[in-house]
Amino acid sequence: MGRKVLLVTTDQQRYDTLGCNGGALARTPVVDALASAGIRYERAHPQSVVCMPSRSTIVTGQYPSTHGVWMNGVPLPADAPSVAAVLQRAGYKTALVGKAHFEPFLDPFARFPENSLAGSGRETILEPWADGTIGPHRGFEHLEFATHGAAGPLHYARWLVEHHPEAVGMYYAPLDGSLEVNSASGGDTDAPQVKHNPIPRDWYHTDWVADRTIAWLDSLDTDADWFCWMSFPDPHHPWDPPASEMHRIDWRDVPLPAAYPESAADRERILDAKPRHWRQWYDGTLVSNYEAPKDWVPATLTADQVREVNARNAIECELIDEALGRVLGHVAARGWDADTDVVFTTDHGELQGDLGLLFKGPYHVDGLMRLPLIWRPAPSANVTPAVVTAPVGLVDLAPTFCAIAGVDAPAWMQGSALPADDADADSRGFERVLTEWDSELFGVGVHLRTITRDGWVCTTYAPGTVHDGTEGELYRLDDDPHQFENRWDHPSLRTLRDDLLADLRAHQPAPRSPQLAVEAPV
């Protein structure tokens, strides 16, 4: 028997939502305990701040430029490299339960397996792998999908329709009648993507994901090695946790985020020092990407709405923590705990009120880029608990899983197995982490490349709809933790900026050619 791997991802969760990372709102004792017993990463970044590219990075171990999912709506090819396939070939049982999103959701023609598997009643399908051999879909022998709410053809939605049809309409509808991200508001403060949801907790997707994970684990022999990706759709908006749980946090008691200046003048002054799409979005004159509601204007966001969104988000984080606790209890009951590695992370962050903004987009700041990442190595591996401050990326997860399983990381993986501590990081060259953004949708194109190194975050813009290619952002993380002061044009920092940009260019990943087509907005 080898080491088992439980990869736990959430969707759109900020670094500061965990107690172990200094968060004071949500109680997350299960993840905090994993951090205490394992390795907590303080500077983990995604390689894209939206779902499909980032999730594709997790499964392929490649940058978006290389795996080709350069924006939401671009499907990851079925024959893309997959760490699950590597592990499956090495004898691991493999499963993904919850939100996958390697393929577009908006798919009326049912062209993509993620949208047709639930209806077909099959656990996976056989498709070509990167090396041309045939195997389970992306290397996963068992697939059960869920996403936000009860819409669509995925397993959770079908389960809810079959067993609790009265609950289907309780959720907030993520898309509106025009199939745009919904701007409808609700809750006590009339905040966007907020709704009172009377669904019983047992029927909510967080508990369903945990239940189905446990069911799959139950199907395995005790001596099996397994790789299970348990993927919670929360705390991504809509913020509609079960009403029964709303008592946990009264939004009226929630402090405003440190990155939310209460004065509109202060917010606008900070935004005006950034490339122009920041302020244009804030004012409602440009919604550059699909991931934020087209009809919502951030300048209308009130302090109370920020409080309510943060309260609801924290409640969703608590439910995830408790669901994870149930699964870990089950792992222990099966006698697997000593040999099970647990990795907890997310695909990207959420602005969640920073600078008066919600949701996500082409904004490479900590709200979206600094991620929770915890690796609790299997206790049998006797790894010393540590905190890693060196920059790491989600691109490093796939080679980490290979290392855990004792198989060589394939050459197509572009990251390195996560460091066990800062000394390990230093010796293996964890100096920088890169993040990309490309989007071209409905006549608006935006292109960013970012390097985080030596306590600085440097972003350069390629020419696009509202950028001429000269714009950029430069932030110092230690004295400007919320990235309020853009020092891109600071004369005394020109040499540093040029050095960072040269390093960024020198480490650009190989681009996939030809570029893959956008098949849907999401």
Add this chain to the structure above:
Amino acid sequence: MSGASVRKEIRIHRRAAEVWDRIADPGVIQDWFPGIVSSTVDGTTRVITLGSGIAMPEEIITQDPVLRRFQYRITVGVFRNHLGTIDVIDLHDETCLVVYSTDADPRTMALVIGAATAEALVELRDQMESTVDLPTQVKGS
């Protein structure tokens, strides 16, 4: 603007007349358009059923064998507007260019349908180009 326009095209190494014959028959679209599983035609009304199970009624607007243009409009509720246009353009070298345009409101559906039409054009080309060339006298019989 709440609508959008998407255009896809492909060159097919078959005569325009052959390709047009395939496209002009509204009842066989499921044979070359992946994601459409069936269709029924009644006069100028066609109802297609998608892979997701959604049935979409369409009105056939143009079926012009001279211009080699086929146009239809999806009339189901979510669409405030839709126009699908397939043009078969003779390149006069025993090949043709097929252009499939989708104008739709909401704009998201233009993107989704447009992407599916790209796949359909590839399938159409593959089918047309894989058919065995028949002797001229047989083609005309």
